[in-house]
Amino acid sequence: MLNIYKTSNEGKIVEIKDIEENCWINISNPTFEELNLVSRQCKIPFEFLESPLDLEESARVEYDKETNCTLIINDFPIIDSSNQHFHSYITIPIGITLSSNYFITVCNQPSSLIENLIKKNINTTMKSRFALEILLAISTQYIDNLKQLNKQRLKIEKNLRDSLTNKQLYDLMEIEKSLVYFLTSLKANGDVLRKMFLTTSVKLYDADKELLEEVRIENTQGIETTELYTRILSSITGSYSSLISNELNNTMKTLTLFTVFLTLPTLVFSFFGMNVHLPIVAENPFSWVITLIIALLLIMWIGLVLWRRRIV
Structure with a gap:
């Protein structure tokens, strides 16, 4: 033009x-x-x-x-x-x-x-x-x-x-x-x-x-x-x-902690679910409560260890 x-x-x-x-x-x-x-x-x-x-x-x-x-x-x-x-x-x-x-x-x-x-x-x-x-x-x-x-x-x-x-x-x-x-x-x-x-x-x-x-x-x-x-x-x-x-690291950290805490009860319940002789009598009506207490104690112990190391 x-x-x-x-x-x-x-x-x-x-x-x-x-x-x-x-x-x-x-x-x-x-x-x-x-x-x-x-x-x-x-x-x-x-x-x-x-x-x-x-x-x-x-x-x-x-x-x-x-x-x-x-x-x-x-x-x-x-x-x-x-x-x-x-x-x-x-x-x-x-x-x-x-x-x-x-x-x-x-x-x-x-x-x-x-x-x-x-x-x-x-x-x-x-x-x-x-x-x-x-x-x-x-x-x-x-x-x-x-x-x-x-x-x-x-x-x-x-x-x-x-x-x-x-x-x-x-x-x-x-x-x-x-x-x-x-x-x-x-x-x-x-x-x-x-x-x-x-x-x-x-x-x-x-x-x-x-x-x-x-x-x-x-x-x-x-x-x-x-x-x-x-x-x-x-x-x-x-x-x-x-x-x-940083947000990605926090997300991965949270997911890892969830995985750890959910894995521990699974290990305990799997152990007591094996078809072998165990110290807890199967006919005991409180056996499931004992199993649950063991799992909770294990979770509390791992949580305390992680807290002292400032991971949680």
Whole structure:
């Protein structure tokens, strides 16, 4: 899909039909023909438009001397559509290409990130500023999504205190997976921001440098928050793993004690039930009481021994 926007004389972003100078071309889930059209008409390297469509593409800054174009690839978070029962996240790349006359964004799928930028009425003629606004929006989205993940974690932790189920553990695994995606992508984005301070292909004015510093601070905050939540989650899962093991040990201990105490009367009754001469006369009406007393005394003796060893 190909959408073209441009800042009007009133300072608002409006959608236009044809590619013009100083316009913003937003490409999402495109066809080969659309990429080829933009590449030829805007004189943009085809690789700059194709690379961000690869979900495994790493964040980086690349400059092409022949066309005087700069490619910035950053990862941003989206909800994992494969998980229908829980809001977990993955990260996908977005490509930002800056040329002398055009500003181009490329992504594998439509995103609310772009829709929010359209509402902000950013000036499409200020390309460097526009790119920094996108990077700031990406960093801010990480912070917002981290807050959502933390709320879900607190809710799961509260439910775990009442009852422990496999679903809750699976949900914690989804949160942990999301945090891994976030941490990897945020660190890669941080490398891109450091390179942008040094590169000369992206012209930055004093106000742009201040905005870039703000983006860097937001990205650093995202990394620190993700690392903190990861440590907390690891501590929680470790504690509950120990709790599960302890409960299992207590259950096995209880079952073992029941087995011991139920086995002792069986041994006594089996012994006196054998067809051999025994010290108790079979015709004695109190023989069954004597047998029961022997079994109870044996149980009490074993129970006392276990209690002294602090097993019971």
